[in-house]
Amino acid sequence: xxxxxxxxxxxxxxxxxxxxxxxxxxxxxxxxxxxxxxxxxxxxxxxxxxxxxxxxxxxxxxxxxxxxxxxxxxxxxxxxxxxxxxxxxxxxxxxxxxxxxxxxxxxxxxxxxx
Amino acid sequence: xxxxxxxxxxxxxxxxxxxxxxxxxxxxxxxxxxxxxxxxxxxxxxxxxxxxxxxxxxxxxxxxxxxxxxxxxxxxxxxxxxxxxxxxxxxxxxxxxxxxxxxxxxxxxxxxx
Numbered sequence: 001x002x003x004x005x006x007x008x009x010x011x012x013x014x015x016x017x018x019x020x021x022x023x024x025x026x027x028x029x030x031x032x033x034x035x036x037x038x039x040x041x042x043x044x045x046x047x048x049x050x051x052x053x054x055x056x057x058x059x060x061x062x063x064x065x066x067x068x069x070x071x072x073x074x075x076x077x078x079x080x081x082x083x084x085x086x087x088x089x090x091x092x093x094x095x096x097x098x099x100x101x102x103x104x105x106x107x108x109x110x111x112x113x114x
Numbered sequence: 115x116x117x118x119x120x121x122x123x124x125x126x127x128x129x130x131x132x133x134x135x136x137x138x139x140x141x142x143x144x145x146x147x148x149x150x151x152x153x154x155x156x157x158x159x160x161x162x163x164x165x166x167x168x169x170x171x172x173x174x175x176x177x178x179x180x181x182x183x184x185x186x187x188x189x190x191x192x193x194x195x196x197x198x199x200x201x202x203x204x205x206x207x208x209x210x211x212x213x214x215x216x217x218x219x220x221x222x223x224x225x226x227x
Contacts, residue, residue, distance in 0.1 A: 043158070043220075045214065045215075103160065
């Protein structure tokens with residue numbers, strides 16, 4: 001079974017631009033979560049989608065948005081990029097039908113904002 | 115009340131020693147406590163998880179100890195190996211309708227050969 005695939009792996013953008021990151025979950029997984037990881041800040045939860053609906057949302061500004069398609073693939077968009085948005089963005093998928101199931105992470109997209 | 119506090123932030127252990135990482139939580143509704151392991155350049159991967167109906171769970175060299183009354187749980191790595199060098203995250207979730215994991219800040223573990 002293929003794992004979680006995130007594209008692109010690396011991205012360099014300029015402050016003020018916008019960016020879209022993509023995540024393909026494991027086949028059959030209906031939940032996709034997004035996390036921001038920065039040195040010293042651990043894993044910061046952005047949002048979670050289940051069956052195309054946002055089920056949970058973290059404490060990030062409205063510049064961060066996401067969506068999920070009918071095939072469970074998900075995209076995350078960050079508009080008006082700031083230097084502080086430089087981070088590793090991780091996507092995780094799970095069956096999502098019950099609480100307390102394992103998350104399967106991709107290897108992330110490394111975003112650098114200059 | 116939603117926080118999970120993880121300590122230490124970093125840990126250096128000699129090869130063959132025991133590595134111990136601790137986490138504490140406040141929300142008594144939490145009923146799922148996983149540990150994730152992350153190697154550089156990779157996403158975290160589930161290592162081991164426990165539910166509060168047991169006080170200990172062991173998988174190979176990795177053991178979770180759970181103390182419900184103290185609202186604490188810990189990861190013990192026996193006979194630590196250089197290949198165990200990674201960042202470890204504890205997490206918790208709970209409540210019948212709460213699917214979101216609350217994460218600890220992570221512990222960078224270095225095993226010295």
